[in-house]
Each structure stands twice: as C-alpha cells, then as structure tokens.
Amino acid sequence: MAELLGDAAPFRELRRGEVVEGQIMRVDQDGILVSVGHKSEGIVPPREMRTISPAAMGRYRVGAVVPVYVLDPSGLEGAVLSLDRARGEEAWTLLEQHAANGEPLKAVVVGHNKGGAIVDIEGVQAFVPLSQVVLPASEDHEAVLTKRIGQEVTLKVLEVNRKRNRAVLSERQAVRERREGEKDRLLESLHEGEVRTGRVTGVSNFGAFVDIGGADGLIHVSELSWAPVTNVEDVVKVGQDVNVYVLRVDQENRRIALSLKRLQPTPWDMAASKFQVGQTVTGTVTRLADFGAFTRVEDAVEGLIHISELTDRHIRHPKEVVAIGDRLTLRVVTVDPARRRLGLSLKQAEELSAVTREPDAAQPS
Numbered sequence: 001m002a003e004l005l006g007d008a009a010p011f012r013e014l015r016r017g018e019v020v021e022g023q024i025m026r027v028d029q030d031g032i033l034v035s036v037g038h039k040s041e042g043i044v045p046p047r048e049m050r051t052i053s054p055a056a057m058g059r060y061r062v063g064a065v066v067p068v069y070v071l072d073p074s075g076l077e078g079a080v081l082s083l084d085r086a087r088g089e090e091a092w093t094l095l096e097q098h099a100a101n102g103e104p105l106k107a108v109v110v111g112h113n114k115g116g117a118i119v120d121i122e123g124v125q126a127f128v129p130l131s132q133v134v135l136p137a138s139e140d141h142e143a144v145l146t147k148r149i150g151q152e153v154t155l156k157v158l159e160v161n162r163k164r165n166r167a168v169l170s171e172r173q174a175v176r177e178r179r180e181g182e183k184d185r186l187l188e189s190l191h192e193g194e195v196r197t198g199r200v201t202g203v204s205n206f207g208a209f210v211d212i213g214g215a216d217g218l219i220h221v222s223e224l225s226w227a228p229v230t231n232v233e234d235v236v237k238v239g240q241d242v243n244v245y246v247l248r249v250d251q252e253n254r255r256i257a258l259s260l261k262r263l264q265p266t267p268w269d270m271a272a273s274k275f276q277v278g279q280t281v282t283g284t285v286t287r288l289a290d291f292g293a294f295t296r297v298e299d300a301v302e303g304l305i306h307i308s309e310l311t312d313r314h315i316r317h318p319k320e321v322v323a324i325g326d327r328l329t330l331r332v333v334t335v336d337p338a339r340r341r342l343g344l345s346l347k348q349a350e351e352l353s354a355v356t357r358e359p360d361a362a363q364p365s
Contacts, residue, residue, distance in 0.1 A: 014040065014073035019089050022081070024064045032060060034068055034081055042079030044068060049083040051123035087123035092162050095121065099157040104174040108152050112145035119153065119169065126167035128155065134171050154178070182214030183254060190249050190256065195263065200240045203232045210244055210258055217256030219244065226261050226300040235260070267300040271337040274298060279332045280349060285322050293318040295328065295344055303342030305330065310346050322346070329353070 014020065014036065022034035025041065032044040048071070052060070060066065060083075069085030098105045107119035107126065116130040135141050155169040156177065190196075190212075198212035208224065209216040224235045236242060245262035248255075275281070275298075283295035283303065292306040305328075310321045322328065331352060334343030 014042075014070050014079050016070055016073055019067050019069050019086050021065055022068050024060060024062050024066060027060060027062060032083070034066070036068070036079065036081075040079065042068065042070070042081040043075070043077060044081045044083050048081065048085070051084045051087060051120075084123055091122035091124035092160070095124070095126070095157055095160045095167050096162070099160045102156075104154045104156050104177070106152055107155050107169070109145070109148045109150065111149065112142070117145055117148070117171075119155065121167070124167065126169050128153075128169050128171055132158070132168075132170035132172050134175055179215065186212070186214040187249060187251055187254060187256070190246060192246050192249055194246050195243055196246060196258075197241065197243055198258075200236050200238050200242060203236065203238060205232065208232055208236045210242060212244065212256070212258070215256060217244065217246075217258040219258045219260055223247065223257075223259035223261055226264065226267050228296075228300070267298060268337050268340045271301055271335065271340075271342065275301075275332050275335045275342060277332055277335060280352070281330055281332060281344070283328055283330050283344065285324050285326045285328065287324060288318045288322075290317060293322050295330065297330070297342070297344075301342060303330075303332075303344040305344045305346050309333065309344065309348065312347055 020036050022036040022042065024032055025035050026033035029046075030043070031046055032049070034042050034044060036042055049057075049060075066083065067086040067090060068081040068083060069089060070079055071082050071085065072080040094105065105121065107121045109117050110120045110125065111118040114130075115127070117128040117133050119126050119128055130141065133141075133145070135144055153171055154174045155171055156173040157167070158170050158173070159166065159168040161167075196212040198210040198217070200208055201211045201216055202209040205221070207218050207220040209218055219236075221229050221232060224232065229235055242260065243263060244258040244260060246256070247259045247262065248257040250256070281297045283297035285293050286296050286302065287294045290307075292304050293310065294302055294304055296302050305318070305322075307315065307318055310318055315321060328346055329349050330344040330346055331349040332342065333345045333348065334341065336342070
C-alpha cells in the first residue's frame with residue numbers, strides 16, 4: 001500500500017535554474033545520467049562538467065547522490081542538467097556564508113595576473129589582490145605565484161557580489177587571524193622565567209622578533225647581549241633558531257618580551273677570576289658624575305674611577321680630566337663581584353707607568 005501511495009504521489013515538475021539532488025544511474029562518454037525522482041531522469045552532457053578535474057571525477061560513480069542544476073527541464077531525452085552550474089551555485093552560497101560569518105575557507109590557486117592570484121572555489125573563480133597575498137619581500141612575485149599554482153590556500157572572504165560575478169578574498173587576513181588565535185593560546189600558556197625555542201623572523205635597529213610557536217616576541221637590543229650591541233645582525237640573523245628567556249608576558253597589551261643575554265653568564269659571574277687588585281686594564285669612559293667617571297672594561301663590566309683616583313691635583317668635576325669616550329689605561333683598586341663593583345684608578349696607572357719609564361729616562365743618550 002505504501003508503495004502504491006508513493007507511486008501515486010504528485011509529480012514535482014523541475015524548474016529551470018533550480019538546484020536539485022539526484023542519483024547517478026550511468027556514467028559514459030555521452031555524460032552522466034541522473035535520476036531526479038519520480039522516475040524522472042536527466043543528462044549531464046560533458047560540456048557541463050568541465051570544472052571537475054580528472055581526480056575529482058572519481059567521486060561521480062553510479063549510486064552517488066549529487067546536486068545538479070536544471071538547464072532545460074523539457075529536453076528531448078529528459079532534463080538537461082549541469083554539474084558545473086550546481087557547483088557554482090553551491091560555491092556562491094558558500095562564499096556568502098563565509099562572508100557573513102567571517103570564517104576562512106579553502107581554495108586552490110589556478111592562475112595569476114599582474115594584480116594578484118586567481119583561485120578556484122568549487123568551480124567559481126575568485127580573486128586575491130597582490131596586496132592580500134602572502135609573498136616573500138625579496139623574491140619575484142610573478143615567479144612565486146607561478147610556483148603556487150595548484151596549491152591549496154586558506155582565505156578570508158572580503159567581498160562577494162554575485163550579480164557582478166565578483167568575489168575578493170585575502171590570504172593575509174586569514175593568516176593574521178590564525179596567528180592572533182595562536183597568540184591568544186600562547187599567551188595563556190606562557191610564563192615569565194621559562195625558556196623557549198624560537199626562530200628569528202625579523203630584525204630592526206631596536207631588536208629582533210622571534211616566533212616562539214604561534215606568536216612573535218621581541219628581544220630588545222639591550223637584551224641581546226651583556227656587551228653593547230651596535231648592529232642587531234651581528235648577534236642574530238633572520239631564520240636562525242635560538243633559545244630565549246621569557247622576560248615579560250603582557251596579557252593586556254598582548255606583548256611578549258624575550259631575552260638572549262639572560263641565558264648567558266653575566267660578566268660579573270666571571271669578574272672574580274678576571275680581575276685582581278693591582279691589575280692594569282683598558283677601559284672607555286661611558287658617563288660622568290660629580291663623584292667620578294664610569295668606565296667600561298671587558299665589554300660589559302663597568303667600573304668607577306672615583307674623583308680622588310683621577311689625578312693628584314684638586315678638581316671640582318671629573319670633566320676637568322676626562323671626557324666620555326676617552327680610552328684609558330687604568331689600575332684595579334677594588335673588586336667586589338657580589339655587589340657588582342669594580343674600583344679603578346687613573347692616577348695610580350699613570351704613576352706606575354712613570355715609574356716604569358724612569359730607568360730608561362736615566363740612561364745616557
């Protein structure tokens with residue numbers, strides 16, 4: 001009885017331009033025969049499945065249910081159907097949905113022109129402007145885009161205009177949003193004081209950026225080395241893998257401060273073995289104060305020449321004897337690594353030098 005009622009159900013007439021589901025009954029050189037219900041059949045001619053690649057054709061087997069677009073519901077041998085148009089309708093719907101919900105989608109690069117990349121989304125060709133393609137700064141853009149033909153990419157929908165057959169997408173925005181999500185997860189798991197492995201992604205005059213697994217942190221130039229750094233690339237280079245110390249995690253501003261030098265022994269850790277009282281060293285004056293001149297020796301160890309150790313004569317300020325940048329020979333008078341203090345003397349070094357020269361000066365010419 002149920003079968004009789006089913007056979008007696010009213011026939012649903014196909015309408016031009018609609019998309020319906022049908023079951024594949026036959027696949028041959030003449031096309032694909034599809035049953036669209038109520039004993040109605042239609043044919044998909046070869047010209048209406050040109051967007052389907054040979055690899056994808058494997059999915060169109062007898063028994064498979066597929067969406068088809070009705071081109072002509074009253075053809076001589078049944079309805080004339082299109083897989084290409086059906087895929088296009090689905091693709092436009094997909095594009096509109098992703099434009100509305102903001103979710104990225106997948107596409108395949110199929111070509112390019114001077115303006116950007118052309119991608120395929122289920123049979124619909126869309127455009128990714130050059131400014132929205134992720135490209136290496138130093139390489140030829142045309143050569144890079146040519147190499148990317150056939151590559152699957154993740155894109156964000158920027159604009160969809162079905163009437164004008166226009167869809168504009170962005171790879172950069174999709175990558176940016178993915179990175180932001182990764183950064184959120186990283187910020188939640190990251191702790192100050194831990195050590196991470198990362199890769200240098202960029203350098204500037206104020207430091208180096210390091211990807212530590214989903215987000216970039218900054219090693220400020222002052223945290224690259226205990227010694228003064230004049231050129232960041234003297235210490236690290238783009239692409240280099242480094243271990244970094246997590247200095248600060250700023251959840252509110254979403255910033256990560258890293259350090260290289262915190263994983264290295266400080267100059268003061270070795271000061272006790274490097275410096276002894278009475279030793280002669282060379283240093284450069286870095287700054288002046290009323291009470292003396294600070295001088296850098298051994299790259300990063302800074303000592304103090306007290307004003308009383310600059311000269312035998314009475315002076316009001318160290319600038320009467322030395323200036324910033326002066327390179328001096330000095331004598332070590334105190335060493336206190338625990339308090340990070342090194343006492344230096346200019347006058348004792350000069351006295352020692354004078355004593356050393358006296359015998360030579362006494363010899364007859």
